[in-house]
Amino acid sequence: xxxxxxxxxxxxxxLSTSTVSKALKGYTDINIETKxxxxxxxxxxxxxxNVFAQSLRSRETKIIGILVPDLVHHFFSSIINGVxxxxxxxxxxxxxxxxHESYEDEIKQLKLLVDKNIxxxxxxxxxxxxxxxxxxxxxxxxxxxxxxxxITHLIDCPKVVIDDRKAAFSATEHLIRTGCKTxxxxxxxxxxxxxxxxxxxxxxxxxxxDIPFDKSLIYTSENLSFDDGxxxxxxxxxxxxxxxxxFAFIDPVAIGVLKGLKEQKIKVPKQVSVIGFSNWFMSxxxxxxxxxxxxxxxxxxxxAFKLLLKNLNQKREGKVLTTxxxxxxxxxxxxxxxxxxxxxxSAPV
Amino acid sequence: xxxxxxxxxxxxxxLSTSTVSKALKGYTDINIETKxxxxxxxxxxxxxxNVFAQSLRSRETKIIGILVPDLVHHFFSSIINGVxxxxxxxxxxxxxxxxHESYEDEIKQLKLLVDKNIxxxxxxxxxxxxxxxxxxxxxxxxxxxxxxxxITHLIDCPKVVIDDRKAAFSATEHLIRTGCKTxxxxxxxxxxxxxxxxxxxxxxxxxxxDIPFDKSLIYTSENLSFDDGxxxxxxxxxxxxxxxxxFAFIDPVAIGVLKGLKEQKIKVPKQVSVIGFSNWFMSxxxxxxxxxxxxxxxxxxxxAFKLLLKNLNQKREGKVLTTxxxxxxxxxxxxxxxxxxxxxxSAPV
DNA sequence: AATCTGACCGAAAACGTTTTCGGTAAATAT
DNA sequence: ATATTTACCGAAAACGTTTTCGGTCAGATT
Numbered sequence: 001x002x003x004x005x006x007x008x009x010x011x012x013x014x015l016s017t018s019t020v021s022k023a024l025k026g027y028t029d030i031n032i033e034t035k036x037x038x039x040x041x042x043x044x045x046x047x048x049x050n051v052f053a054q055s056l057r058s059r060e061t062k063i064i065g066i067l068v069p070d071l072v073h074h075f076f077s078s079i080i081n082g083v084x085x086x087x088x089x090x091x092x093x094x095x096x097x098x099x100h101e102s103y104e105d106e107i108k109q110l111k112l113l114v115d116k117n118i119x120x121x122x123x124x125x126x127x128x129x130x131x132x133x134x135x136x137x138x139x140x141x142x143x144x145x146x147x148x149x150x151i152t153h154l155i156d157c158p159k160v161v162i163d164d165r166k167a168a169f170s171a172t173e174h175l176i177r178t179g180c181k182t183x184x185x186x187x188x189x190x191x192x193x194x195x196x197x198x199x200x201x202x203x204x205x206x207x208x209x210d211i212p213f214d215k216s217l218i219y220t221s222e223n224l225s226f227d228d229g230x231x232x233x234x235x236x237x238x239x240x241x242x243x244x245x246x247f248a249f250i251d252p253v254a255i256g257v258l259k260g261l262k263e264q265k266i267k268v269p270k271q272v273s274v275i276g277f278s279n280w281f282m283s284x285x286x287x288x289x290x291x292x293x294x295x296x297x298x299x300x301x302x303x304a305f306k307l308l309l310k311n312l313n314q315k316r317e318g319k320v321l322t323t324x325x326x327x328x329x330x331x332x333x334x335x336x337x338x339x340x341x342x343x344x345x346s347a348p349v
Numbered sequence: 350x351x352x353x354x355x356x357x358x359x360x361x362x363x364l365s366t367s368t369v370s371k372a373l374k375g376y377t378d379i380n381i382e383t384k385x386x387x388x389x390x391x392x393x394x395x396x397x398x399n400v401f402a403q404s405l406r407s408r409e410t411k412i413i414g415i416l417v418p419d420l421v422h423h424f425f426s427s428i429i430n431g432v433x434x435x436x437x438x439x440x441x442x443x444x445x446x447x448x449h450e451s452y453e454d455e456i457k458q459l460k461l462l463v464d465k466n467i468x469x470x471x472x473x474x475x476x477x478x479x480x481x482x483x484x485x486x487x488x489x490x491x492x493x494x495x496x497x498x499x500i501t502h503l504i505d506c507p508k509v510v511i512d513d514r515k516a517a518f519s520a521t522e523h524l525i526r527t528g529c530k531t532x533x534x535x536x537x538x539x540x541x542x543x544x545x546x547x548x549x550x551x552x553x554x555x556x557x558x559d560i561p562f563d564k565s566l567i568y569t570s571e572n573l574s575f576d577d578g579x580x581x582x583x584x585x586x587x588x589x590x591x592x593x594x595x596f597a598f599i600d601p602v603a604i605g606v607l608k609g610l611k612e613q614k615i616k617v618p619k620q621v622s623v624i625g626f627s628n629w630f631m632s633x634x635x636x637x638x639x640x641x642x643x644x645x646x647x648x649x650x651x652x653a654f655k656l657l658l659k660n661l662n663q664k665r666e667g668k669v670l671t672t673x674x675x676x677x678x679x680x681x682x683x684x685x686x687x688x689x690x691x692x693x694x695s696a697p698v
Numbered sequence: 699a700a701t702c703t704g705a706c707c708g709a710a711a712a713c714g715t716t717t718t719c720g721g722t723a724a725a726t727a728t
Numbered sequence: 729a730t731a732t733t734t735a736c737c738g739a740a741a742a743c744g745t746t747t748t749c750g751g752t753c754a755g756a757t758t
Binding site (some may be wrong): 008017048050051052053055056059061062063065071072073074077078080081084085088093094095097098100111113115116117160162226252255256259280281282285 | 408447
C-alpha cells in the first residue's frame, strides 16, 4: 500500500538512512556486502525513491512540457510523438498543453508549466503571438526553452524549423518541371511566418524559371479549410482559364481544390496539376491522390527534444546554453495530382 | 533568477515562515493587516510555492497521466484534447504516454507513471493486452485509474465507453432503411473488443430486420488500412455481385472501398452504399463524402477525466472509489455515400 | 607502544512547505 | 483584583532524500 522509504529499510537492516541511500547509489565507501544486503531488501520490498524528495533536493523533475497550438492535428501529434519517444529514451516524461492559437492562453499555459518547476519547455508559437516578453522572461529566469515549427528569431534559444521557403520552391519547381505554365498560388492569413515563406518560395521559383509573376494569380484562404479550397476553385478558373497548376499552402485547401475541379469537369492532372503542403494523412486517399510536401513531424519532435536535452545538460553543468538552429529537410511526395516528370526545362538560375 | 521562498519573505517582514505560509493561505488566526503585508510582498517578489515541497507533504502532484495505444490518431488525440482541457479547469496537468499497442510497453509506461507519483492514470488498453495483473496491482496500491475506449470488465474501476454494438446496429440499420438488401461487413483483427462488438451490431441489425445472415459477406481487414479496403473491394464485388451496401468497421477501410468501387465504375451510393465508423477527419473530404459513425473523442476524454477527478477527491477524503461506467452516445453522420432516407421499411423487432 | 592508514558507517543539515500545538499579551468577565 | 477569553504569532516536526564531514575501529607502520 504505502510506499517503502529509505528509513524503513534502514530500520530493518539496522543501518542509517545515509548508508542505505549510498548503498543503492553505489557509493564506494560502503562495504560490498552491505551493499548487496541493502539492494536485495530494497528489491524485495519494491523500493522506489520518492520523486518529490528527490526533486526537492536536486531541483529536477525529469519532466518537460510541450506547448502546441493544437494537438488534434496530424502534424502536431506527430511532433509530440517524436518528442515523447525521444524523451522516454532519456528518462523524461512529457506534459502536453495547447494554446489554441491564443496569445493569452499561451501565456497562461506557459505559467502553469513554469510553476510546476519542470525542467524544460518546447514551444510552437500561436499565430496570434506577436510579442515575446513572456517567453524571453522565462528564458532569462533560466528555463531551457526550444522553439519549433512556428518560431521567431526575436527569441534567443535553440530552434527546429523546416525551410518553408525552400520547400515551397521545390513544390513550385515540381509544377514547372512537369510542364505547368500558369501557376496559381493559394496562400493563407499572413500571420504565421510559414505562410509568407511558402509564398516567397513560390515567387522565387517562378523567377528562377523566368516565369513572370502575376499578382492576380495569388488567392487567399482565410480558414485553411477544405471549403476554402473548394470555394476558391470556381473563381480561380473563371478569372484565369489558362491556369494549369495550383499550389496550395496547405493540404486541406488543395483537397478542396481537387473537389472543385472535379465538379467543373476539369481533369487532374491532365488539365490542371495540384500540389499541396504538409502531407496530411488523407492526402494519399484522395482521387487522384495528392502530390504534396512532406513535413516530417516525427523528426522535428525528435530533434527538438535533442536540443532541449543538450541544454538541460549544459544547465546542470553550469555551462552556457546553445542557441543553434536545426533545419529538418522536407521532400516532395509525388502522387497522382501532378504529371509525371517530363523531358527537359530550362535549368534554374 | 532563483525563486523566492517563504523563508526569504519571512526574513524581510520579520515574521516566521509559518505566519507567512498561513497568511498566504488565508488562515483566520493571522491579523488582517499582516496578511495584506505578506500578500503584497509575495506578489511583488513574484512568489510561487515550490511544488516539490508541497508535493512532499501533501503527496499530491496535480499531475495525471494518460496512456493511449497511439497518439497520432484523430480519435485518440481528440480524447487527449478533452482530457487536457477538462483537467486544466481543475488545476491538473497531463502527461501523455503511448503503448504502441504493445503489452510490454504498456507495463513499462505504467511503471513510469506510478514511479512519478502522479495522482491518477487514464488508460486505453493495448490490443495485445490480455492479462490485467499489472493494472489491478496498481489499483490495489491505491492509484485511481480510469479506463476508456479499449476497456475490459476484468478490471474493477470507472470506465468510459461507447456502445460499439449499438453504434454498429445504427450504422447497419441506416443501410437497411435506405434500401440496401445485401450488406457486406468488413471487420478487423478479432482482438480489440470494439471490433467484435461492431460485428455483433451488424448481425443483430440484420436479424432485427429479418435479413438472413450470410457469413460469406464478412470480410476481414488485417491492417485497418486504406489499402485493405481498396484491395478487398474487387474480391467482394466479384464474389457477391449483388452487394448494395458495405459497412466497414473503420473509416480508412471504408475510404479504400470508395476508391475501389470508383475504379470498378460502380456508382456510390446509387449501386452500392458505403458506411464507415469513427468519423475520421478525412471522411468528409472524400468524393462522395463518407457516411459514418461519429465517436465523440472529446466527450470521452472529458468524461474520463471527470470520473478520475471524482475518485481523486474520494481518495483524498478516504472514501471508497466509484467504479461506475459511463456510456457516451454515438451518432450516424449522414453524408453522400449512402442514399437519402426512403419511404418505409418493416419496423425492427 | 604510539602513530597512522584505510575501510566503513552515521549524524546532521538541507531542500521548502504545511500544520499542530502552544505561548504571549491584551481585552474582557468575574 | 483575579480569572478567563480572544487575537495573533512562532517553534518545531514532518514529508524522504542526498551529501558532507567526521568518527570509529581494525590493522598496518614506525
